[in-house]
Amino acid sequence: MEIANPSNTKDILSKHNLQLKKSLGQNFLIDNNILNKIVETAELTEDDTVIEIGPGIGSLTQKMAETGAKVIAIELDNRLIPVLKESLNVYNNIEIVHGDALDVDFSELVDGSFKLVANLPYYITTPIIMRLLEEGFDVEKIVVMIQKEVGERMVASPGGKDYGVLSIGVQYHSNPEIAFVVPPTVFIPQPKVESVVMDLKVKEEQNLEVLDEEFFFKVVKSAFHQRRKTIRNSLSKAPYLNLNRDLIDQALEEVGIDPRRRAEKLSIETFAQLSNALFNLTGGE
């Protein structure tokens, strides 16, 4: 049964008397072409286990199951669980889990590595992606539909307004790419903004030399806290660190950073060197 088309999606929703909830980010995909492109980007094979966040009525879930991959779909809205069970009951490689993707322990659901593929509810885009990247889950690839503006920040390079804590957080853990842009017209209801499908290839090994990861991210967050300020000023007034100006000047000099530069001009590699220098000078205190 083809469930990703406008009339079928509307029929399923009205049959189950379902009003979509904006608060749960319920914008359902109704375009088969886009669903196929998401599955292609995920490069699924029957050896893969995929976790899907927010299957909705199961359009993407079904496409992914057809590749032979094992699909574990986590849905928060309890009204959708019987709908999913009914529409997907012909597949024996789909497991439906009722839960909140922000709390679920993914490692309890999967034995070994997995891919994460989802048309994400946009209100949890950043927390869910950062949770997957930071909490050490065995995730090899993340293919997600998100707001275009957030995707642009993830892939941004130093120098522009999009570059910031999110760019560094995502690029520290993965090699992110915008796979393709998606217009609002392929959803019911249509969102106000354009979307993109992101392809984040999670790094198997860290290629940056960082002495202390937690300290590194405190330095990055502090540096961008007031992004119009110079790196020297933002580090000295940062809420996440307690550094005196002499130490900051010493570290900046050691690494060869002009104290008048702004955080948005510094590459991840430079941030790594700076945080290592500060860590050595302060002992991470």
Ligand code: SAM
């Ligand atoms: N996958 C479907 C599609 O592409 O048509 C639906 C995508 S819709 C953008 C997001 C889905 O995520 C909704 O079904 C919503 O109920 C669900 N959702 C929202 N918050 C969630 C959470 N915290 N954990 C799991 N699912 C959630």
